[in-house]
Amino acid sequence: MATQQDEGGVPFAIVHDLQHLRLLELPPDLVELLDAPKPPRLSIKSLPASAASGTPTTKPAYAVLCTPSASFQLRQVQTSNNLFVTRPTLEAHGNAIPVPTTCAIASCSATLELQPSDGSALAFLGDVLPLYDIVDGEVDVAGNGKSKASIFPDIPLSDGQCEHAWQGMMAFEFAGSSWRPSPNTLSQVWKSINAAALAEGVKLDSQFLTDDVANAVAEEGYPVTLAVAILQHLAGDGQDEDGPWSCLDRTKTVSFVGRYLLEARPGRSDYLTAEFLDTWKDCLPEAWRKDAELKAIAGVYHLPTSTTIGLKASSTMATKNESSSSKSAASSRKWHEKFGRARQR
């Protein structure tokens, strides 16, 4: 390895036409990912201008670096120093013999920092997905005309985080739009699933063909994609989601049915606990009836009197939506404060 020490140093040159490069500080997790033999696909996402302009006084500046499963908020940090990016070149100034030179090709006065962002995509999805609420056999809300694939890029979280929330809320694509089901809808579709399973002789906690049940549900006028979303949501862990088979997790399913039965009756304070338990049992496969106990939905219900049951205020769908949207607004506000602080530094 030769250096120019003998001749008194390494010549340092600056190109006249500096390039625009950005410097990104990498947290350890990301370095590890990038050093791997096959680095994952990365992308930079941002909120679309329209969605982010909820508060007109603040100009949203929101960019996120996403790996397949994690996301990091980008923050620009001004430095008082100049950071040159240099490149080795051969320089021949005048008629001298070309000498190896280090040449600055870009000058940066700011770096980008990454902060892990483990926020939930639930709030974002809640904002963009219309509620699919079947009342008297009809849904009275216009669709958003967006596919799942066109929604995820607008959410400032990784696809993995989006998918997790999507499945968690049993969102589905139907009739050219994406939706989230209301508790009432979930309850109705579940009853249809349960009836279909009974009619087809399907045991839901052993392997069955997803399509057998989903198609029977579709015949009753429910979106087949919603039936599939529910079946996937209730599937046991480690099931191949894209495979043709389903097998429901019994504990998860019993709790799901109880919870949404309760949620589907908002504002009712006179729901008799005994009546609720009976309905719950009736909505389950015969063999699962004895599982319908209040402890299966611990934390979801409260008992206003000794004979009635109600939904805990904090867990109702309506308040969840409100709090989630206000939460997203609050978090974006906080983000701007942070951004402002960073600027002042």
Added chain:
Amino acid sequence: MPSIPLHTRASPQSVSENPLPSLLHTPSGLALVELQGTIHFPPPAVSATSSTTIVGKLVFPLYNPDLADPSDTKWMKRVYFYIGENQRMTGECKRLGSPIAVIRKRDVGDGDTSGDVDMESGQGKEAGEELEIVEIVRYKVVFSLRPEPVSDIAAVDKDEG
């Protein structure tokens, strides 16, 4: 579309011989030099054939390339940056706490090769904009002190050597 791919790619091997100490080498040859202040140099003559201006030189007085002991990092403690004829900055080589990725706009073949990167706003993106990580750099040369005047670079070199 507000989602922009950020490509990672195998760094191209540098074609030019890298005159810096080997610790500062990266596959693409890119390195980071940080300094407090700005380097001013006369604007290039219109007739200039070169697209660069040599503004000074870097000297690693304690570095001996023949002693190829990678664990010997004492040489990192001192680097001189001579600027013009009469100024010198003293600095050092530092390992970065967090490695830094150098990012540039990828040429998507639409003829726009300006290389501008705009990530603060996340808005006003042209369709088809793509970014790539050109290199991950783990060391930098920092000059955090103010330049000091020197009268004769050749004489200083002799003293240090």
